[in-house]
Amino acid sequence: MRLVAVTGIGVVSPMGWGKDVFWNGLIKGRDFGGQVTYFDTTRHRYQKAAEVPGKVGANDGPHYSRMRRFTEFAAREAIEDSQLELPISCPQAGAVILGSLLPNVQIIDFLRNKRNSGNNNRGNSSLGLTVASSFAHELAREFGFCGPCMIICTACASSTNAIGHAASLIRQGRCEIALCGGADLLTEAIHAGFGVLHTLTNGPCRPFDHTREGFFLGEGAAILVLEEMEYAKSRGASIYGFIAGYGLSNDAYHLSAPHPEGEGAAKAISAALVDAGIRADDVGYINAHGTGTTLNDAAETKAIKKVFGEHARLIPVSSNKSAFGHAQGATGAFEAVATILSLYHSHIPPTVNFEHPDPACDLDIVSRPRNARLGFALSNSFAFGGANAVLVFKAVFRRETSDDGIRFGNRRRLT
Amino acid sequence: MMVFVSGTGVVLPENVPDNNLLLPFGSPRRPHDTLLNSLPLEEKTLMRALRRVSRYMRLAIQSADAARGDKGGNGESCDDLGVLLGTTLGPSREILLFEESVYKQPQFVNPFTFATATFNVCAGALAIAMGARGACSVLTAELCSTAYAVAYATELLKLGSSRAILAGGVEELSAGMKEYLDAGGYDSTEVWSEGAITLFLEAKGNGLREPCGAILETASVSYHTPKDLLQGIKYCWSALHSRTPGVNNVDTKIIVFNGNAPISPEVADEVVNVFPENVLIISFMWPGDPIGLVGAFDIAASFYELSTTFRHEPATRLVYFCVGFHTIVSFLLCHPS
Numbered sequence: 001m002r003l004v005a006v007t008g009i010g011v012v013s014p015m016g017w018g019k020d021v022f023w024n025g026l027i028k029g030r031d032f033g034g035q036v037t038y039f040d041t042t043r044h045r046y047q048k049a050a051e052v053p054g055k056v057g058a059n060d061g062p063h064y065s066r067m068r069r070f071t072e073f074a075a076r077e078a079i080e081d082s083q084l085e086l087p088i089s090c091p092q093a094g095a096v097i098l099g100s101l102l103p104n105v106q107i108i109d110f111l112r113n114k115r116n117s118g119n120n121n122r123g124n125s126s127l128g129l130t131v132a133s134s135f136a137h138e139l140a141r142e143f144g145f146c147g148p149c150m151i152i153c154t155a156c157a158s159s160t161n162a163i164g165h166a167a168s169l170i171r172q173g174r175c176e177i178a179l180c181g182g183a184d185l186l187t188e189a190i191h192a193g194f195g196v197l198h199t200l201t202n203g204p205c206r207p208f209d210h211t212r213e214g215f216f217l218g219e220g221a222a223i224l225v226l227e228e229m230e231y232a233k234s235r236g237a238s239i240y241g242f243i244a245g246y247g248l249s250n251d252a253y254h255l256s257a258p259h260p261e262g263e264g265a266a267k268a269i270s271a272a273l274v275d276a277g278i279r280a281d282d283v284g285y286i287n288a289h290g291t292g293t294t295l296n297d298a299a300e301t302k303a304i305k306k307v308f309g310e311h312a313r314l315i316p317v318s319s320n321k322s323a324f325g326h327a328q329g330a331t332g333a334f335e336a337v338a339t340i341l342s343l344y345h346s347h348i349p350p351t352v353n354f355e356h357p358d359p360a361c362d363l364d365i366v367s368r369p370r371n372a373r374l375g376f377a378l379s380n381s382f383a384f385g386g387a388n389a390v391l392v393f394k395a396v397f398r399r400e401t402s403d404d405g406i407r408f409g410n411r412r413r414l415t
Numbered sequence: 416m417m418v419f420v421s422g423t424g425v426v427l428p429e430n431v432p433d434n435n436l437l438l439p440f441g442s443p444r445r446p447h448d449t450l451l452n453s454l455p456l457e458e459k460t461l462m463r464a465l466r467r468v469s470r471y472m473r474l475a476i477q478s479a480d481a482a483r484g485d486k487g488g489n490g491e492s493c494d495d496l497g498v499l500l501g502t503t504l505g506p507s508r509e510i511l512l513f514e515e516s517v518y519k520q521p522q523f524v525n526p527f528t529f530a531t532a533t534f535n536v537c538a539g540a541l542a543i544a545m546g547a548r549g550a551c552s553v554l555t556a557e558l559c560s561t562a563y564a565v566a567y568a569t570e571l572l573k574l575g576s577s578r579a580i581l582a583g584g585v586e587e588l589s590a591g592m593k594e595y596l597d598a599g600g601y602d603s604t605e606v607w608s609e610g611a612i613t614l615f616l617e618a619k620g621n622g623l624r625e626p627c628g629a630i631l632e633t634a635s636v637s638y639h640t641p642k643d644l645l646q647g648i649k650y651c652w653s654a655l656h657s658r659t660p661g662v663n664n665v666d667t668k669i670i671v672f673n674g675n676a677p678i679s680p681e682v683a684d685e686v687v688n689v690f691p692e693n694v695l696i697i698s699f700m701w702p703g704d705p706i707g708l709v710g711a712f713d714i715a716a717s718f719y720e721l722s723t724t725f726r727h728e729p730a731t732r733l734v735y736f737c738v739g740f741h742t743i744v745s746f747l748l749c750h751p752s
Contacts, residue, residue, distance in 0.1 A: 043520070043521050043522060044521050044522060045522055091643070091646075092636045092646075092647065092650045096637075101533065101534075103505075103534065103555055104504075104505060104510075104555075107510060107511075107514075107595055108514065110595050110598060111511070111514050111515075111518075115518065132503060132504075132505065132534075132555040132557075133555045133556050133557050137557075137637065137741040137742075140637050140639070140741075141639040141741075144639075145637070146636050146637050146638060146639070146643055146646070146647060147635075147636055147637065148563075148635045148636070148637070149556065149637035149741065149742060150554050150555065150556035150563050150742075151554065151555050151556070152552060152553070152554045153505075153533075153534035153535055153553050153554065153555055154534075154535045154538075154551065154552050154553055155533050155534075155535055161552055165552075165567065168570060168571075168574065169570075172570060172573075172574070173658075174570075174634075174635075188517060188521065189513065189514050189517045191521075192517045192521035192522075192524050192529075193513070193517075193524065193526075193529030193532070194529075195521070195522070195524075196522070196523075196524045196525070196526045196529060197526050197529065197530075248497070248549070248550035248551060248552065248571075248576065249548055249549065249550065249551070250497075250498065250538075250539070250542040250547060250548050250549065250550075250551035251542075251548070252493075252542040252543050252545070252546050252547055252548050253543065254543070255530045255531075255536060255539050255540065255543070256526070256530045263548075264548060267494075267548060271576070275576070383535070384530060384533050384535065384536070384539065385533065385535045385536055385538055385539020385540075385542070385551070386539050386542055386543070386551065387535055387538070387539065387551045387552070388551075
């Protein structure tokens with residue numbers, strides 16, 4: 001079976017611009033939320049969010065141009081990280097699959113412009129920029145990729161879905177390389193929407209904590225370069241790890257609330273394990289969806305226990321949303337990056353602000369950075385409309401002897 | 416491996432039950448119980464709550480209901496039934512209403528308005544109405560949205576991830592969305608269309624009713640220049656046949672092109688030269704411009720063509736190209752026998 005390797009990573013996050021600053025921010029265990037500056041929050045109940053710092057500010061341009069800047073930076077960093085030489089020899093072998101909760105962010109610009117100026121001028125007349133999948137096509141054009149290109153929009157599971165679909169395309173031989181991930185912006189509309197659902201908090205986000213009250217929104221973009229293993233080997237690529245499995249399901253229960261028993265989530269996790277061909281006790285770490293809401297964390301705990309049984313309490317679990325916020329459609333990509341880097345570094349980032357264990361969430365919640373040799377790890381994403389998506393990642397390591405003995409988790413150039 | 420299309424449900428402009436409370440399949444008064452479970456339980460609020468089922472959701476549910484009815488059978492387990500939809504505009508009316516309500520009173524936005532303004536709410540509502548607990552996804556790929564959805568569903572069925580999938584899409588128009596499209600440089604005299612289509616895809620026929628068609632293979636590319644477009648079509652043509660064992664490109668007698676993307680006459684001449692001689696090239700026309708729905712519409716129409724005009728030649732293969740502004744999605748289709 002064709003293996004899917006992760007060879008490049010690029011991130012724009014509330015920690016800053018770049019993959020390294022993202023990972024260092026996660027390991028520090030810091031809360032990167034703060035007062036919203038992009039829009040006036042005096043009429044909103046909640047004022048906290050995690051914004052991407054520097055370079056792009058509230059008045060630097062319309063929403064679409066910010067989305068483009070995020071995705072372009074992340075994609076460039078990922079391509080440079082992978083050391084992929086462009087243009088690729090067969091353009092149709094390169095796919096671009098992204099995820100976003102609000103793919104047609106241009107319409108927000110249109111409505112704001114119309115309201116402010118009283119006319120219908122969108123500021124550009126390009127047909128291509130009207131459609132929701134524009135920023136994926138622009139990325140494909142920039143890097144000369146002519147393979148499958150689309151945006152998946154399953155709310156908070158969008159980019160997990162996108163990464164899984166890209167991996168499936170490679171496994172099935174539909175393409176050899178894929179730029180995949182997700183991007184989303186902090187917008188007043190989405191902030192208000194989550195606010196009226198009472199899922200936000202002005203205080204710290206505390207996933208799985210007994211005193212949890214909700215989350216704050218984040219934004220940014222995270223892009224991974226996926227390559228078929230033999231293709232990566234042929235050019236001597238360095239790899240972070242593999243995408244071993246992918247599972248999807250739907251709760252078929254409620255449009256905005258998860259199934260209270262975690263039925264659909266358990267189904268997606270099981271499907272991912274089956275797809276990866278691994279047993280439940282092979283999993284060494286779970287990067288949880290962990291929004292810090294009462295319903296989600298309890299349901300996710302039940303789902304994990306359903307699948308892993310007694311072994312569930314032995315698996316380290318952490319949620320990164322308390323660090324960088326809920327980046328909406330991009331959150332799955334952020335968490336995928338966090339998971340693959342956890343495997344690569346053999347180091348699990350903590351769940352920030354976790355202090356009071358909840359009996360309803362009696363899992364091994366990682367509250368401090370932890371070293372761990374990891375073979376396989378899961379990344380969960382559960383979304384509006386009952387959409388569930390789970391990825392299984394596999395570590396790459398080669399035993400090598402040195403004066404210090406055997407080392408694991410080193411990125412190796414394949415020959 | 417073939418993927419069978421066992422049922423088709425289409426909602427076109429003339430049969431959208433506007434201003435009626437469209438209930439999912441079942442009795443004329445009460446909705447499916449699983450949808451009911453997601454709504455407030457008090458009877459007095461039921462009808463008000465049902466109005467929360469937006470038009471975008473209703474279109475998806477009605478077309479899926481029709482596809483399931485077309486397929487026949489009832490009472491089957493839906494644990495493995497997936498939902499894969501494509502849309503270009505998304506819930507246009509709800510997005511505009513939601514944004515306006517945020518602008519006026521962000522603290523008092525109706526929570527239902529937010530939930531119904533997300534692109535994947537149509538799939539979520541459909542899953543609740545049908546009790547479908549399999550793979551679920553919504554994607555957007557400009558004019559090829561539903562074509563990609565059907566292609567993605569085909570791949571999932573071939574992988575064995577699902578037993579059956581409802582694949583298709585929804586497009587919903589609104590006054591504000593038309594204004595947005597006109598401002599984007601589209602011809603303001605363009606007649607936009609809306610509706611929904613669902614194809615019931617299965618990995619193997621269940622014998623209840625003869626499938627209306629089979630999908631042998633799919634291939635998709637994107638393009639950025641006219642030269643890329645030509646290369647893309649050549650690539651798809653070659654990939655469809657090389658990936659299907661035992662099928663030669665001379666077995667393909669019909670080529671269907673959608674008529675939405677602007678292709679210059681020079682490029683069109685070169686495209687025609689890609690194909691063997693004596694192949695029939697046709698294009699279907701729909702009422703108005705159905706935007707992202709055109710892909711699934713054309714697939715359904717292609718099967719109709721195979722089962723009627725070419726019913727005496729069951730070995731006939733058909734290749735369908737859905738050509739969007741930047742994307743090409745292609746299918747190798749045949750009669751299910």
